[in-house]
Amino acid sequence: MFRISKNPTVDTVVKLVTVAVAMFAFVFVVLVPLYNVLCTALGINGRGAGEAYTSVQARVDTDRTVTVQFIATNNDGMPWEFNASQTAVKVHPGATNNTVFFARNPTHKAMVAQAIPSFSPPRAAEYFHKTECFCFHQQPLDGDTSAELPLQFIVDLDLPDDIRTITLSYTLFDVTDMAKGSVANR
């Protein structure tokens, strides 16, 4: 076996310390990125709907109707008014649809928000394509102002037959403090 030192104890210690340091590094350079890569690749935790989707011109399946429900929730301590203009829409797979969310900052100071999506059933995430979404960017709002937040989406033609209703839930987080830092990429 490969020896680092002639002294067997030193040899064992050096190898084991290397393993321990490598395992510490493993958490940061393997486990965390791997988790994000896997979630995106498999569409877990709503991550499949991460980036803006470039629509390909395809047919619209008018024979099939899917209900899409919208839920808007504030994260703990978030003071904004936040709601969906429509609670549910009926759409055809393949068609481009538009809806609007409404947000108002009732405080007297400028704030920044970030909406985080979540799907039910979770496996619907990879069949729900957003061509435009307010959740792609942080949303700054001055005090006492409001905004309409657009969402444009296409339900994939390949949506499994047993899914008839998709619930899209947005949770609005106050990210004013971390807005200077890097932006969420979803």
Add this chain to the structure above:
Amino acid sequence: MGEHHHGPAKGITRWLFTTNHKDIGTMYLWFSFAMFILGGSFAMIIRAELFQPGLQLVEPEFFNQMTTLHGLIMVFGAIMPSFVGLANWMIPMMIGAPDMALPRMNNWSFWILPPAFLLLASTLFMEGGAPQAGWTFYAPLSTTYAAPSVTFFVFCIHILGLSSIMGSINIIATVMNMRAPGMTYMKMPLFVWTWLITAFLLVAVMPVLAGAVTMMLMDVHFGTSFFSAAGGGDPVLFQHVFWFFGHPEVYIIILPAFGVVSQVIPAFSRKPLFGYDSMVYATASIAILSFVVWAHHMYTVGMPVAGELFFMYATMLIAVPTGVKVFNWISTMWRGSLTFETPMLFALGFLVLFTIGGFTGLMLAIAPADFQYHDTYFVVAHFHYVMVAGAVFSMTAGVYFWLPKWCGRMYNETMGKTHFWISFVGFNLTFFPQHFVGLAGMPRRIPDYALQFADFNMMSSIGAFIYGSSQILFLYNVIATIVAGKPISDEKVWEGAEGLEWTLPTPPPYHTFETPPKIDPEHAHS
């Protein structure tokens, strides 16, 4: 060479500066017992609050701190250091080595532990109180919603992780390089084998825990978003990282316990251990499998079905090597000339109760059923059957087994047996009813409960007080043995005990095996 035959130094400096494996082992054992009493007293507060429905004794916030500290102190302060203490005492004597391979590091790995737990206990008196997120400290409970003391908790975990890693490196270096000539790997006593494998697990996963708490620290103080959805992170990531450490951790706790039982049962059956080779392979298989089953702790987070199935089957696979072990222990006793001294009673208590804990573990491994059991008292009952009746009973068996050897005095057998029966009854009275309330839906970590759970909870609390107070009897018995036990001088304290440690004088001198012993090929492992 002439320097070798000195005894211990005098006074407090003996303990502060000692590099002797027996001294350090003793300190580990006493420290872990002190932590066992501290963690146990927190459990008494929990059971007192749960004696009746409603809130009567403590505030819910304080209750959460108690469940958190109870778990952390029992796992990291009581069970783990106690087996490290046993390893320090026994491994050199079992493999014919004069001491551990790295005696000065050994001193350090013990002495950084008391400050770490002092730090953890001191958080109770800080503003906002102690950590309250449970011993699993899931984010965001441990980040966004944590008390300011979480920073001290993180530092404590870093220190005790360092201590565990140093202790493990020491054990591996000792076992790999300091065995007496002729003591091949497959002649080592099973306790040494289980500890060798445990030490490898510790070196592999303690850094992962350190990584998890470091990410927590960065989320709390340095504006990162590893576990914060708002910044693009994910709280579920915490659970994956934690259980990637946490599942091997539960085997880190139970494997040395298997080792102790594998020494005790043959001694009181007056037969060699049945299936020694298969015991070694089973231990190694359990250790390897422990790395691929972690997500069975988190079936309810919304994993894809393929993931649930993989983790379910992988988890159930662990029942095979574990079953091999239980089979071998029973076969060891088959047609043996059994006697039932206190160590054997605790080993048998371990065998029966650990197997019950193993079966409830199989129930929990079934992903669809786990959705019902998840986070209920059924889980609490399960892991106390494997942690208390598994690890703690085995540890107690080990103490009664080797204490006469260590101090050259016999403990009081009647008191020992009394201790066992009170523990056995108290333990089962505490945790068996928790299976029922758990299946009926009582959630864990909540200071109040619905009225229909009242009777079983009262039984649980009475059992806990019985089990808790039986430890005072244990403490008294150990001190009475050390101070005024009946002196013994037989090298073999127990008629059926086999192994190198029983060839040494009783009590063993301060330095042993300065010249390596000759290994009798017939009687190497017991």
